[in-house]
Amino acid sequence: MADPAVRVEGLRVRRDGNVVLRDLSIAVREATVTGLLGPSGSGKTTLMRAIVGVQIVEAGEVVVLGRPAGSPELRRSVAYVTQAPSVYLDLTVRENLVYFARVLDAPHDSVEEAIRTVGLGEHAAQVVRTLSGGEQSRVSLATALLGDPELLVLDEPTVGLDPVLRRDLWNTFHELAERGATLLVSSHVMDEAERCDELVLLREGAVVAAATPQELRERTGRDDLEQAFLVLAEGA
Amino acid sequence: MTPRITLATTSRVLRQIVRDRRTLALLLVVPPLLLTLFKYVFDGQEATFDRVAGPLVGLFPFITMFLVTSIAMLRERTAGTLERLMSMPLAKLDLLVGYGLAFAALAAVQASLTSAVAFGLLDLDTEGPVWVVFLIAIANAVLGMALGLFLSAFAQSEFQAVQFMPAFVLPQILLCGLLVPREDMAPLLELASYALPLTYAYDALARATAGDTGGRFALDVAVVCGCVVLALALGATTLRRRTP
Numbered sequence: 001m002a003d004p005a006v007r008v009e010g011l012r013v014r015r016d017g018n019v020v021l022r023d024l025s026i027a028v029r030e031a032t033v034t035g036l037l038g039p040s041g042s043g044k045t046t047l048m049r050a051i052v053g054v055q056i057v058e059a060g061e062v063v064v065l066g067r068p069a070g071s072p073e074l075r076r077s078v079a080y081v082t083q084a085p086s087v088y089l090d091l092t093v094r095e096n097l098v099y100f101a102r103v104l105d106a107p108h109d110s111v112e113e114a115i116r117t118v119g120l121g122e123h124a125a126q127v128v129r130t131l132s133g134g135e136q137s138r139v140s141l142a143t144a145l146l147g148d149p150e151l152l153v154l155d156e157p158t159v160g161l162d163p164v165l166r167r168d169l170w171n172t173f174h175e176l177a178e179r180g181a182t183l184l185v186s187s188h189v190m191d192e193a194e195r196c197d198e199l200v201l202l203r204e205g206a207v208v209a210a211a212t213p214q215e216l217r218e219r220t221g222r223d224d225l226e227q228a229f230l231v232l233a234e235g236a
Numbered sequence: 237m238t239p240r241i242t243l244a245t246t247s248r249v250l251r252q253i254v255r256d257r258r259t260l261a262l263l264l265v266v267p268p269l270l271l272t273l274f275k276y277v278f279d280g281q282e283a284t285f286d287r288v289a290g291p292l293v294g295l296f297p298f299i300t301m302f303l304v305t306s307i308a309m310l311r312e313r314t315a316g317t318l319e320r321l322m323s324m325p326l327a328k329l330d331l332l333v334g335y336g337l338a339f340a341a342l343a344a345v346q347a348s349l350t351s352a353v354a355f356g357l358l359d360l361d362t363e364g365p366v367w368v369v370f371l372i373a374i375a376n377a378v379l380g381m382a383l384g385l386f387l388s389a390f391a392q393s394e395f396q397a398v399q400f401m402p403a404f405v406l407p408q409i410l411l412c413g414l415l416v417p418r419e420d421m422a423p424l425l426e427l428a429s430y431a432l433p434l435t436y437a438y439d440a441l442a443r444a445t446a447g448d449t450g451g452r453f454a455l456d457v458a459v460v461c462g463c464v465v466l467a468l469a470l471g472a473t474t475l476r477r478r479t480p
Protein backbone atom coordinates (compact mmCIF):
# COMPACT_ATOMS: atom_id res chain seq x y z
CA MET A 1 0.00 0.00 0.00
CA ALA A 2 1.19 3.52 -0.79
CA ASP A 3 2.43 5.77 1.96
CA PRO A 4 -0.41 7.65 3.62
CA ALA A 5 -0.77 11.36 2.84
CA VAL A 6 -0.81 12.07 6.56
CA ARG A 7 0.64 9.91 9.31
CA VAL A 8 0.22 10.93 12.93
CA GLU A 9 1.86 8.92 15.68
CA GLY A 10 1.65 9.36 19.42
CA LEU A 11 0.57 12.98 19.10
CA ARG A 12 0.09 14.79 22.39
CA VAL A 13 -1.00 18.42 22.49
CA ARG A 14 -1.62 20.58 25.52
CA ARG A 15 -3.45 23.89 25.21
CA ASP A 16 -3.75 26.23 28.19
CA GLY A 17 -2.55 23.42 30.46
CA ASN A 18 -5.22 20.94 29.34
CA VAL A 19 -4.34 17.84 27.35
CA VAL A 20 -6.36 18.22 24.15
CA LEU A 21 -4.92 15.28 22.22
CA ARG A 22 -3.67 12.25 24.12
CA ASP A 23 -1.19 10.03 22.26
CA LEU A 24 -3.25 10.05 19.12
CA SER A 25 -2.33 8.08 16.01
CA ILE A 26 -4.05 8.12 12.63
CA ALA A 27 -3.24 7.68 8.97
CA VAL A 28 -5.05 9.47 6.16
CA ARG A 29 -5.02 7.60 2.87
CA GLU A 30 -3.94 9.47 -0.23
CA ALA A 31 -6.62 10.65 -2.70
CA THR A 32 -9.53 10.14 -0.34
CA VAL A 33 -12.06 12.34 1.38
CA THR A 34 -11.54 11.55 5.04
CA GLY A 35 -14.06 12.85 7.55
CA LEU A 36 -12.93 13.91 10.99
CA LEU A 37 -15.97 13.63 13.19
CA GLY A 38 -16.70 14.22 16.80
CA PRO A 39 -18.48 16.58 19.16
CA SER A 40 -17.12 20.08 19.63
CA GLY A 41 -14.25 20.04 22.06
CA SER A 42 -13.12 16.60 20.93
CA GLY A 43 -9.86 17.95 19.49
CA LYS A 44 -10.71 18.09 15.76
CA THR A 45 -9.40 21.61 15.23
CA THR A 46 -6.25 20.97 17.27
CA LEU A 47 -5.51 17.83 15.26
CA MET A 48 -5.98 19.76 12.01
CA ARG A 49 -3.72 22.55 13.23
CA ALA A 50 -1.05 19.97 14.08
CA ILE A 51 -1.32 18.45 10.59
CA VAL A 52 -1.03 21.88 8.95
CA GLY A 53 1.95 22.57 11.22
CA VAL A 54 0.72 25.70 12.98
CA GLN A 55 0.21 23.99 16.34
CA ILE A 56 2.98 23.69 18.93
CA VAL A 57 2.89 20.04 19.96
CA GLU A 58 4.20 18.38 23.11
CA ALA A 59 5.09 14.96 21.76
CA GLY A 60 4.60 12.70 18.77
CA GLU A 61 5.24 12.72 15.07
CA VAL A 62 3.19 14.24 12.25
CA VAL A 63 4.32 13.42 8.72
CA VAL A 64 2.54 15.11 5.82
CA LEU A 65 3.27 14.10 2.20
CA GLY A 66 6.49 12.51 3.40
CA ARG A 67 7.76 15.53 5.31
CA PRO A 68 7.45 16.73 8.90
CA ALA A 69 4.28 18.85 9.29
CA GLY A 70 4.96 22.55 8.85
CA SER A 71 8.03 22.10 6.60
CA PRO A 72 8.57 25.08 4.31
CA GLU A 73 8.23 22.76 1.26
CA LEU A 74 4.65 22.00 2.35
CA ARG A 75 3.47 25.62 2.38
CA ARG A 76 2.49 25.40 -1.28
CA SER A 77 1.00 21.91 -1.20
CA VAL A 78 -1.11 22.07 1.97
CA ALA A 79 -4.17 24.31 2.14
CA TYR A 80 -5.95 25.01 5.38
CA VAL A 81 -9.36 26.53 5.97
CA THR A 82 -10.14 27.52 9.54
CA GLN A 83 -13.66 27.85 10.92
CA ALA A 84 -13.40 31.64 10.98
CA PRO A 85 -13.30 33.10 7.45
CA SER A 86 -9.62 34.11 7.33
CA VAL A 87 -9.95 36.62 4.50
CA TYR A 88 -9.80 40.41 4.22
CA LEU A 89 -13.26 41.75 4.94
CA ASP A 90 -12.48 45.13 3.37
CA LEU A 91 -11.51 43.68 -0.03
CA THR A 92 -13.74 42.17 -2.67
CA VAL A 93 -13.99 38.42 -3.20
CA ARG A 94 -11.82 38.64 -6.31
CA GLU A 95 -9.24 40.95 -4.72
CA ASN A 96 -8.81 38.48 -1.86
CA LEU A 97 -8.28 35.58 -4.22
CA VAL A 98 -5.97 37.51 -6.54
CA TYR A 99 -3.78 38.38 -3.56
CA PHE A 100 -3.58 34.85 -2.21
CA ALA A 101 -3.03 33.48 -5.73
CA ARG A 102 -0.02 35.77 -6.12
CA VAL A 103 1.35 34.64 -2.76
CA LEU A 104 0.94 31.01 -3.84
CA ASP A 105 2.14 31.72 -7.39
CA ALA A 106 -1.08 30.11 -8.66
CA PRO A 107 -2.15 30.86 -12.26
CA HIS A 108 -4.63 33.71 -12.71
CA ASP A 109 -7.30 31.38 -14.16
CA SER A 110 -7.42 29.52 -10.88
CA VAL A 111 -8.99 32.61 -9.28
CA GLU A 112 -12.08 32.56 -11.50
CA GLU A 113 -12.27 28.79 -11.28
CA ALA A 114 -12.20 28.86 -7.47
CA ILE A 115 -14.89 31.57 -7.39
CA ARG A 116 -17.11 29.45 -9.66
CA THR A 117 -16.52 26.29 -7.64
CA VAL A 118 -17.79 27.84 -4.42
CA GLY A 119 -20.72 29.45 -6.24
CA LEU A 120 -19.76 33.08 -5.68
CA GLY A 121 -19.67 34.14 -9.34
CA GLU A 122 -22.32 36.80 -8.86
CA HIS A 123 -20.58 38.22 -5.80
CA ALA A 124 -17.02 38.31 -7.16
CA ALA A 125 -16.87 42.12 -7.20
CA GLN A 126 -18.52 42.51 -3.82
CA VAL A 127 -16.65 43.54 -0.67
CA VAL A 128 -16.48 40.50 1.63
CA ARG A 129 -17.82 42.40 4.66
CA THR A 130 -21.16 42.87 2.88
CA LEU A 131 -21.61 39.11 2.31
CA SER A 132 -23.48 36.74 4.62
CA GLY A 133 -21.58 34.51 7.04
CA GLY A 134 -21.96 31.45 4.81
CA GLU A 135 -20.74 33.37 1.78
CA GLN A 136 -17.72 34.67 3.72
CA SER A 137 -16.66 31.15 4.64
CA ARG A 138 -16.99 30.18 0.97
CA VAL A 139 -14.47 32.92 0.10
CA SER A 140 -12.15 31.30 2.61
CA LEU A 141 -12.77 27.89 1.06
CA ALA A 142 -12.11 29.27 -2.43
CA THR A 143 -8.70 30.44 -1.21
CA ALA A 144 -7.83 26.86 -0.31
CA LEU A 145 -8.61 25.70 -3.85
CA LEU A 146 -5.97 27.97 -5.40
CA GLY A 147 -2.81 26.42 -6.77
CA ASP A 148 -3.95 22.77 -6.78
CA PRO A 149 -2.90 21.77 -3.26
CA GLU A 150 -2.13 18.10 -2.64
CA LEU A 151 -3.71 18.14 0.82
CA LEU A 152 -6.72 20.21 1.83
CA VAL A 153 -7.48 20.49 5.52
CA LEU A 154 -10.96 21.92 5.89
CA ASP A 155 -12.39 22.73 9.32
CA GLU A 156 -16.19 22.52 9.13
CA PRO A 157 -16.37 24.00 5.62
CA THR A 158 -20.08 23.39 5.10
CA VAL A 159 -21.54 24.89 8.29
CA GLY A 160 -24.48 27.16 7.58
CA LEU A 161 -24.68 26.39 3.87
CA ASP A 162 -27.90 25.59 2.09
CA PRO A 163 -28.40 21.90 1.23
CA VAL A 164 -27.94 22.34 -2.52
CA LEU A 165 -24.63 24.09 -2.13
CA ARG A 166 -23.56 21.59 0.51
CA ARG A 167 -24.19 18.74 -1.91
CA ASP A 168 -22.32 20.56 -4.69
CA LEU A 169 -19.33 21.18 -2.45
CA TRP A 170 -19.17 17.57 -1.37
CA ASN A 171 -19.22 16.62 -5.06
CA THR A 172 -16.33 19.05 -5.60
CA PHE A 173 -14.42 17.42 -2.73
CA HIS A 174 -14.79 14.03 -4.41
CA GLU A 175 -13.75 15.41 -7.80
CA LEU A 176 -10.61 16.81 -6.19
CA ALA A 177 -9.91 13.42 -4.58
CA GLU A 178 -10.39 11.68 -7.93
CA ARG A 179 -7.77 14.01 -9.38
CA GLY A 180 -5.39 12.85 -6.65
CA ALA A 181 -5.81 15.37 -3.83
CA THR A 182 -6.32 14.25 -0.26
CA LEU A 183 -9.02 15.97 1.77
CA LEU A 184 -9.42 15.96 5.51
CA VAL A 185 -12.79 17.49 6.35
CA SER A 186 -14.09 17.99 9.87
CA SER A 187 -17.72 18.07 10.81
CA HIS A 188 -19.85 17.65 13.86
CA VAL A 189 -22.89 16.64 11.84
CA MET A 190 -23.16 12.91 11.41
CA ASP A 191 -25.14 13.09 8.18
CA GLU A 192 -21.96 14.30 6.49
CA ALA A 193 -20.16 11.13 7.58
CA GLU A 194 -22.10 9.33 4.88
CA ARG A 195 -20.35 11.36 2.18
CA CYS A 196 -16.81 10.47 3.27
CA ASP A 197 -14.62 7.66 1.96
CA GLU A 198 -13.05 7.14 5.36
CA LEU A 199 -13.96 8.29 8.85
CA VAL A 200 -12.01 9.12 11.95
CA LEU A 201 -14.19 9.45 15.02
CA LEU A 202 -12.72 11.55 17.80
CA ARG A 203 -13.87 11.89 21.36
CA GLU A 204 -12.08 13.67 24.21
CA GLY A 205 -8.84 13.86 22.29
CA ALA A 206 -8.64 10.18 21.38
CA VAL A 207 -9.63 8.14 18.34
CA VAL A 208 -12.80 6.13 18.93
CA ALA A 209 -12.72 4.51 15.51
CA ALA A 210 -11.08 4.86 12.10
CA ALA A 211 -12.82 3.01 9.29
CA THR A 212 -15.01 3.38 6.21
CA PRO A 213 -18.72 4.11 6.80
CA GLN A 214 -19.50 0.55 5.65
CA GLU A 215 -17.05 -1.02 8.11
CA LEU A 216 -18.53 1.04 10.93
CA ARG A 217 -22.01 -0.24 10.15
CA GLU A 218 -20.81 -3.83 10.03
CA ARG A 219 -18.82 -3.51 13.22
CA THR A 220 -21.68 -2.02 15.22
CA GLY A 221 -24.64 -3.58 13.48
CA ARG A 222 -26.27 -0.14 13.13
CA ASP A 223 -27.33 1.32 9.81
CA ASP A 224 -27.41 4.83 11.13
CA LEU A 225 -23.90 6.27 11.57
CA GLU A 226 -24.97 8.44 14.49
CA GLN A 227 -26.16 5.27 16.29
CA ALA A 228 -22.92 3.54 15.33
CA PHE A 229 -20.94 6.41 16.83
CA LEU A 230 -22.92 6.12 20.08
CA VAL A 231 -22.30 2.39 20.30
CA LEU A 232 -18.57 2.92 19.79
CA ALA A 233 -18.33 5.90 22.13
CA GLU A 234 -20.13 4.16 24.96
CA GLY A 235 -18.32 0.89 24.44
CA ALA A 236 -14.97 2.66 24.56
CA MET B 237 11.89 36.95 0.30
CA THR B 238 10.12 37.04 -3.08
CA PRO B 239 9.54 40.39 -4.85
CA ARG B 240 6.28 39.06 -6.34
CA ILE B 241 4.87 38.37 -2.87
CA THR B 242 6.27 41.56 -1.32
CA LEU B 243 4.73 43.76 -4.01
CA ALA B 244 1.44 41.84 -3.95
CA THR B 245 1.32 42.57 -0.21
CA THR B 246 2.08 46.26 -0.77
CA SER B 247 -0.69 46.62 -3.33
CA ARG B 248 -3.12 44.67 -1.15
CA VAL B 249 -2.44 46.93 1.86
CA LEU B 250 -2.76 50.09 -0.25
CA ARG B 251 -5.99 48.79 -1.75
CA GLN B 252 -7.42 48.22 1.71
CA ILE B 253 -6.62 51.79 2.74
CA VAL B 254 -7.77 53.39 -0.49
CA ARG B 255 -11.04 51.47 -0.30
CA ASP B 256 -11.64 53.02 3.12
CA ARG B 257 -12.22 56.55 1.83
CA ARG B 258 -12.78 58.14 5.20
CA THR B 259 -9.54 56.80 6.67
CA LEU B 260 -7.67 57.94 3.58
CA ALA B 261 -9.18 61.42 3.82
CA LEU B 262 -8.31 61.65 7.52
CA LEU B 263 -4.75 60.50 6.83
CA LEU B 264 -4.23 63.16 4.20
CA VAL B 265 -6.31 66.08 5.44
CA VAL B 266 -5.69 66.07 9.19
CA PRO B 267 -1.93 66.90 9.14
CA PRO B 268 -2.31 70.04 6.97
CA LEU B 269 -5.32 71.11 9.06
CA LEU B 270 -3.37 70.68 12.30
CA LEU B 271 -0.50 72.72 10.87
CA THR B 272 -2.98 75.45 9.97
CA LEU B 273 -4.23 75.30 13.53
CA PHE B 274 -0.65 75.72 14.80
CA LYS B 275 -0.18 78.70 12.55
CA TYR B 276 -3.03 80.58 14.21
CA VAL B 277 -2.36 79.28 17.72
CA PHE B 278 1.05 80.96 17.38
CA ASP B 279 -0.62 83.94 15.75
CA GLY B 280 1.98 86.54 14.84
CA GLN B 281 4.86 84.48 16.30
CA GLU B 282 6.45 83.61 12.98
CA ALA B 283 9.71 82.37 14.51
CA THR B 284 7.96 79.88 16.81
CA PHE B 285 5.80 78.59 14.00
CA ASP B 286 8.84 78.14 11.77
CA ARG B 287 10.64 76.24 14.53
CA VAL B 288 7.75 73.87 15.28
CA ALA B 289 5.99 73.39 11.94
CA GLY B 290 8.99 72.22 9.90
CA PRO B 291 9.74 69.23 12.13
CA LEU B 292 6.01 68.50 12.49
CA VAL B 293 5.74 67.83 8.75
CA GLY B 294 8.16 64.98 9.34
CA LEU B 295 6.63 63.74 12.60
CA PHE B 296 3.00 63.35 11.45
CA PRO B 297 3.74 60.23 9.37
CA PHE B 298 5.24 58.54 12.46
CA ILE B 299 2.05 59.07 14.44
CA THR B 300 -0.45 58.15 11.73
CA MET B 301 1.41 55.12 10.41
CA PHE B 302 1.92 53.83 13.95
CA LEU B 303 -1.84 53.99 14.54
CA VAL B 304 -2.90 52.57 11.18
CA THR B 305 -0.41 49.69 11.31
CA SER B 306 -1.21 48.68 14.86
CA ILE B 307 -4.90 48.37 13.96
CA ALA B 308 -4.31 46.77 10.54
CA MET B 309 -1.90 44.21 12.00
CA LEU B 310 -4.17 43.49 14.95
CA ARG B 311 -6.90 42.69 12.42
CA GLU B 312 -4.55 40.34 10.56
CA ARG B 313 -3.87 38.58 13.84
CA THR B 314 -7.46 38.32 15.07
CA ALA B 315 -9.13 37.58 11.72
CA GLY B 316 -6.79 34.66 11.05
CA THR B 317 -5.35 36.12 7.84
CA LEU B 318 -1.90 36.26 9.45
CA GLU B 319 -2.11 32.58 10.34
CA ARG B 320 -3.20 31.81 6.79
CA LEU B 321 -0.28 33.79 5.34
CA MET B 322 2.14 32.11 7.75
CA SER B 323 1.00 28.72 6.41
CA MET B 324 1.72 29.90 2.84
CA PRO B 325 5.08 30.37 1.08
CA LEU B 326 5.36 33.95 2.35
CA ALA B 327 8.54 35.02 4.15
CA LYS B 328 8.19 37.23 7.20
CA LEU B 329 10.21 39.85 5.34
CA ASP B 330 7.65 39.81 2.51
CA LEU B 331 5.03 40.93 4.98
CA LEU B 332 7.25 43.46 6.78
CA VAL B 333 8.66 45.01 3.62
CA GLY B 334 5.28 44.80 1.90
CA TYR B 335 3.69 46.82 4.69
CA GLY B 336 6.71 49.13 4.86
CA LEU B 337 6.54 50.02 1.15
CA ALA B 338 2.80 50.65 1.35
CA PHE B 339 3.12 53.01 4.27
CA ALA B 340 6.21 54.70 2.87
CA ALA B 341 4.21 55.47 -0.28
CA LEU B 342 1.34 56.78 1.79
CA ALA B 343 3.73 58.87 3.89
CA ALA B 344 5.18 60.36 0.71
CA VAL B 345 1.74 61.55 -0.35
CA GLN B 346 0.94 62.77 3.15
CA ALA B 347 4.22 64.65 3.52
CA SER B 348 3.88 66.22 0.04
CA LEU B 349 0.44 67.51 0.85
CA THR B 350 1.48 68.78 4.28
CA SER B 351 4.60 70.46 2.86
CA ALA B 352 2.60 72.04 0.05
CA VAL B 353 0.18 73.56 2.53
CA ALA B 354 2.93 74.57 4.99
CA PHE B 355 5.26 76.18 2.49
CA GLY B 356 2.68 77.31 -0.02
CA LEU B 357 -0.19 78.61 2.09
CA LEU B 358 1.13 79.08 5.61
CA ASP B 359 4.38 80.83 4.62
CA LEU B 360 6.51 78.36 6.55
CA ASP B 361 10.09 79.47 6.22
CA THR B 362 12.98 77.08 6.82
CA GLU B 363 16.70 77.31 6.17
CA GLY B 364 17.24 73.75 5.07
CA PRO B 365 16.09 71.95 1.94
CA VAL B 366 12.53 70.58 1.90
CA TRP B 367 13.52 67.25 0.36
CA VAL B 368 15.52 66.30 3.45
CA VAL B 369 12.41 66.82 5.60
CA PHE B 370 10.55 64.73 3.05
CA LEU B 371 12.98 61.80 3.27
CA ILE B 372 13.01 61.85 7.06
CA ALA B 373 9.20 61.88 6.98
CA ILE B 374 9.30 58.62 5.05
CA ALA B 375 11.83 57.07 7.42
CA ASN B 376 9.59 58.12 10.30
CA ALA B 377 6.58 56.51 8.64
CA VAL B 378 8.44 53.21 8.39
CA LEU B 379 9.58 53.57 12.01
CA GLY B 380 5.99 54.18 13.13
CA MET B 381 4.81 51.23 11.07
CA ALA B 382 7.44 48.87 12.49
CA LEU B 383 6.70 49.91 16.08
CA GLY B 384 2.95 49.62 15.50
CA LEU B 385 3.41 46.16 14.02
CA PHE B 386 5.49 45.05 16.99
CA LEU B 387 3.12 46.47 19.61
CA SER B 388 0.04 45.03 17.89
CA ALA B 389 1.19 41.66 19.22
CA PHE B 390 0.47 42.89 22.73
CA ALA B 391 -3.06 44.12 22.10
CA GLN B 392 -6.03 41.80 22.26
CA SER B 393 -8.55 44.31 20.98
CA GLU B 394 -8.70 47.49 18.95
CA PHE B 395 -9.55 49.36 22.17
CA GLN B 396 -6.20 48.33 23.58
CA ALA B 397 -4.35 49.02 20.35
CA VAL B 398 -5.51 52.65 20.12
CA GLN B 399 -4.42 53.20 23.74
CA PHE B 400 -0.85 52.39 22.70
CA MET B 401 -0.84 55.72 20.88
CA PRO B 402 -0.99 57.90 24.02
CA ALA B 403 1.09 55.34 25.91
CA PHE B 404 4.01 55.00 23.48
CA VAL B 405 3.82 57.97 21.12
CA LEU B 406 2.76 60.93 23.29
CA PRO B 407 5.62 60.60 25.81
CA GLN B 408 8.07 60.53 22.90
CA ILE B 409 6.55 63.71 21.45
CA LEU B 410 6.71 65.41 24.87
CA LEU B 411 10.34 64.42 25.40
CA CYS B 412 11.73 64.77 21.87
CA GLY B 413 12.45 68.49 22.22
CA LEU B 414 9.65 69.79 20.03
CA LEU B 415 7.82 71.60 22.84
CA VAL B 416 10.68 72.37 25.21
CA PRO B 417 14.41 72.08 24.46
CA ARG B 418 15.60 68.84 26.02
CA GLU B 419 18.36 70.52 28.06
CA ASP B 420 15.67 72.54 29.89
CA MET B 421 13.89 69.40 31.13
CA ALA B 422 14.41 67.69 34.46
CA PRO B 423 17.78 65.87 34.14
CA LEU B 424 16.15 62.47 34.45
CA LEU B 425 13.81 63.21 31.54
CA GLU B 426 16.64 64.53 29.43
CA LEU B 427 18.46 61.28 30.07
CA ALA B 428 15.33 59.27 29.22
CA SER B 429 14.92 61.16 25.96
CA TYR B 430 18.20 59.67 24.71
CA ALA B 431 16.58 56.24 24.77
CA LEU B 432 13.62 57.23 22.59
CA PRO B 433 13.78 56.96 18.78
CA LEU B 434 11.60 60.02 18.17
CA THR B 435 14.23 62.21 19.87
CA TYR B 436 16.64 61.46 17.04
CA ALA B 437 13.94 61.85 14.41
CA TYR B 438 13.04 65.26 15.80
CA ASP B 439 16.66 66.28 16.16
CA ALA B 440 17.35 65.37 12.53
CA LEU B 441 14.28 67.32 11.42
CA ALA B 442 15.12 70.35 13.56
CA ARG B 443 18.68 70.39 12.18
CA ALA B 444 17.53 69.89 8.61
CA THR B 445 15.00 72.72 8.80
CA ALA B 446 17.64 74.96 10.41
CA GLY B 447 19.99 74.22 7.52
CA ASP B 448 22.42 72.12 9.56
CA THR B 449 23.06 68.87 7.73
CA GLY B 450 26.47 68.16 9.22
CA GLY B 451 27.89 65.30 11.25
CA ARG B 452 25.38 65.46 14.09
CA PHE B 453 22.54 65.37 11.56
CA ALA B 454 24.06 62.30 9.89
CA LEU B 455 24.34 60.59 13.27
CA ASP B 456 20.65 61.32 13.99
CA VAL B 457 19.62 59.87 10.67
CA ALA B 458 21.76 56.80 11.29
CA VAL B 459 20.12 56.26 14.69
CA VAL B 460 16.64 56.58 13.13
CA CYS B 461 17.56 54.03 10.46
CA GLY B 462 19.00 51.73 13.13
CA CYS B 463 15.75 52.02 15.09
CA VAL B 464 13.77 51.11 11.96
CA VAL B 465 15.82 47.94 11.53
CA LEU B 466 15.54 47.10 15.23
CA ALA B 467 11.78 47.68 15.27
CA LEU B 468 11.35 45.54 12.15
CA ALA B 469 13.39 42.76 13.77
CA LEU B 470 11.24 43.01 16.89
CA GLY B 471 8.13 42.98 14.70
CA ALA B 472 9.38 39.86 12.92
CA THR B 473 9.67 38.01 16.23
CA THR B 474 5.93 38.48 16.75
CA LEU B 475 5.06 36.78 13.45
CA ARG B 476 4.83 33.13 14.45
CA ARG B 477 4.40 30.14 12.18
CA ARG B 478 3.43 27.96 15.13
CA THR B 479 1.26 29.01 18.05
CA PRO B 480 0.14 27.22 21.24
